[in-house]
Amino acid sequence: MSEIRYSQDHEYVRVEGDVAVIGISSYAQEKLGDVVFVEMPDIGANIEQHKEAAVVESVKAASEVFAPVSGEVLEVNDALEANPALANEAPEGEGWFLKLRMSDPAQLNELMSADAYQDFLKTLG
Amino acid sequence: MTDPTLPSLRTALHDAHVVLGARMVPFAGYDMPVQYADGILSEHNWTRTHAGLFDVSHMGQALLIGPSHGTVAAALETLVPADILNLKLGQQRYTQLLNADGGIIDDLMVTRPLDPGLDGTLFLVVNAARKAVDYAHMMDRLPGGIRLVPKDELALIALQGPEAAEVIAPHAPEAAALGFMSATSSTLDDVPCHISRSGYTGEDGFEISVAADAVEKVWSHLLSDARVKPIGLGARDSLRLEAGLCLYGHDIDTTTSPIEAQLAWSIQKRRREGGGFPGAARIQRELAEGPARVRVGLKPEGRAPAREGVDILNDGTVVGQITSGGFGPTVGGPIAMGYVPPHLARPGTALDLLVRGKPLPARVCHVPFVAPRYARKS
Known part of the structure; x- marks a missing residue:
């Protein structure tokens, strides 16, 4: 089992060695509604923690996907670009957005565990 | 507001x-x-x-009540550019409340009841966010003997x-x-x-x-x-x-005229020629000479939606803004409406839409984006 951690902006990071697989949580996709477009960063771009990593657009609105950790973009999910509905159908599986090579893995400590994230969601009502 | x-x-x-x-x-x-x-x-x-x-x-529903259809229609015609007088019994018409400059205070539906016993009553449906403005505007201007009755x-x-x-x-x-x-x-x-x-x-x-x-x-x-x-x-x-229909506060507002908004079809011949509604001078001039800008449909060529407020560019120069835009599920891609100068309004015209700082190619297209299927009178 790889470790999953969550940000307060409802992104997740699945940690695979020094690679962070980033996407939006199930709660986030539920709130967004039907995803119709995603815009990905360039491969090789360096993205700082809390800065925009990608854009996700539902029928209603465009939202930013913030990088929960800093790193260099290794890969973006072409399948998601081709079929943005994957973000709704399998947000924490096939609907991942991008992979970063983490420049500061210690930033993971600022994120919530799955249990802590579930508790956090309860506080949102 | x-x-x-x-x-x-x-x-x-x-x-x-x-x-x-x-x-x-x-x-x-x-x-x-x-x-x-x-x-x-x-x-x-x-x-x-x-x-x-x-x-x-x-949405706001209200009755306009006067002694006869002729008097109540004449009163409303001082505020809107549609032909209300010649509405048949049971006929509904789309029109706009206009300000003195021909800008749109609100768009609304006006219906003459089918029941001849209700002669002298018109049924109005206005936008929710404009109810208070519309009702005050009308009450201030209606002649004696004509009452506006909100039906909350x-x-x-x-x-x-x-x-x-x-x-x-x-x-x-x-x-x-x-x-x-x-x-x-x-x-x-x-x-x-x-x-x-x-x-x-x-x-x-x-x-x-x-x-x-x-x-x-x-x-x-x-x-x-x-x-x-x-x-x-x-x-x-x-x-x-x-369906290419305007949303008040987005595609039309107090600065846009019905001619700019491509709503000339809603101004019948008698009113175009006779005037007698607020902003008639501007509207008659725009009908004769063309408006400074017109509402068009735009289809981004990629998949990225271009939303309200996005700049429309022609050769790198801003020529207008998107007023409504998003994803069209039946179209299967992004669609938008916005205003451009008339010389750029021909369907097929290539323009760019500035989405998150990037100019994305788009083409002017006919609206509606999806062919309407309104009921034809049998």
Whole structure:
């Protein structure tokens, strides 16, 4: 089992060695509604923690996907670009957005565990 | 404008929406369903293929009452550019309240009742967010003997889609016999109501005005038909955008004229020639010489939606803005409307849309984006 951690902006990071697989949580996709477009960063771009990593657009609105950790973009999910509905159908599986090579893995400590994230969601009502 | 410090108003169907799993959001001062459990895409597609039921009770319904049709029509014609005088019994017409400069204060539906006994009454439906402005504007300007009577005790629901007529026929046969943009008093399962064949989706359909304290019965009867699903404001917006219909406060406002907004079709010949409405000089000039800008449809060539406020570029120069834009589920891609100078309004014209700092290619196209399927008079 790889470790999953969550940000307060409802992104997740699945940690695979020094690679962070980033996407939006199930709660986030539920709130967004039907995803119709995603815009990905360039491969090789360096993205700082809390800065925009990608854009996700539902029928209603465009939202930013913030990088929960800093790193260099290794890969973006072409399948998601081709079929943005994957973000709704399998947000924490096939609907991942991008992979970063983490420049500061210690930033993971600022994120919530799955249990802590579930508790956090309860506080949102 | 809506005061964010005030609590949201609720329509008579509020609890019914919550039970149906609606996501409620503040809209024009009301707590309204933006979507139900199925989501906007499913609701949009259902309305295009079956029948969708919308609560639009937030909209303003009012009566304009005078001694005769001639006097009440003449009074309203001093405020709007449509031919109201020649409305037939039971005929509905789309028009705009105009300011002195020909800018649009609001757009509205005006219906002359079918019942000759109601001669001298017009039925108005205005936008929720403009109710207070519209009513004050009209009351200040109506001559003695003509009264505006807001009907806050009425709810309004819309049944829209290719199966809407089949659904309504057993409940109200006279409604199913209506032609597009006509209306009748009726009963729906013994509940008195006023039904027009009209809507805001580009589909055939009906708008049903009924007492708020009886609307839940009508709503639940219609919903009990397997062809009918509840549809929220999210799909209402994508449906109207595909149908090329203006949304007040976005595609039209007090700075846009009906000619700029490509609504000249709603100004009948007698009014164009005779004037006598606010801003007539500007509108007659724009009809003769062309307006400075016109509303067009735009299709981004990629997949990225271009939303309201996005700059429209021609050779790197800003020439206008998107006023409504998003994803068109039936089109299967992004669509938008916005204003450009007339020389750039020809369908096929290549322009760029500045989305998140990047110019994305787009082409001017005909609206509606999806061919309307309004009921033709049989």
